[in-house]
Amino acid sequence: MMTPSSLMDNTSFFNILNLRTKYEQIVSYRDSYDLPNYNSDIDSLNYFVNSGAKNNRFRKSFKDAMTIATNIIKSYENEKTNISSVYR
Numbered sequence: 001m002m003t004p005s006s007l008m009d010n011t012s013f014f015n016i017l018n019l020r021t022k023y024e025q026i027v028s029y030r031d032s033y034d035l036p037n038y039n040s041d042i043d044s045l046n047y048f049v050n051s052g053a054k055n056n057r058f059r060k061s062f063k064d065a066m067t068i069a070t071n072i073i074k075s076y077e078n079e080k081t082n083i084s085s086v087y088r
Contacts, residue, residue, distance in 0.1 A: 016075055019068050026065040033059055042076055045069045 020040035027048070028038035034055040037044055048056075048069050056062055 016072060019072055023065055023068045023072070026061045026068070027056075029060075033065075040069075040072070042073065045073055049073060 023040050023045070024038055027033040027035060031038075033052070035044070035048060035052060049066065052069075053062075053066070056065075
């Protein structure tokens with residue numbers, strides 16, 4: 001099982017892409033998760049975190065998928081607020 005600290009240690013661009021792929025593999029496996037889509041875009045991840053537990057909390061690897069989605073969202077929010085190279 002993945003831990004949040006191990007996921008957030010190196011949040012480079014490629015690590016985030018790998019996490020997105022892992023998330024998609026978990027939730028789309030045999031279409032067992034009850035979701036509108038199995039994408040890993042930010043809107044789909046937010047839907048999963050906010051509403052996905054209701055219908056999917058007993059599915060295989062749910063905790064891993066939730067941890068991954070939460071960490072991707074945290075990374076996304078962190079990038080939105082810490083754009084030091086962009087000046088207005």
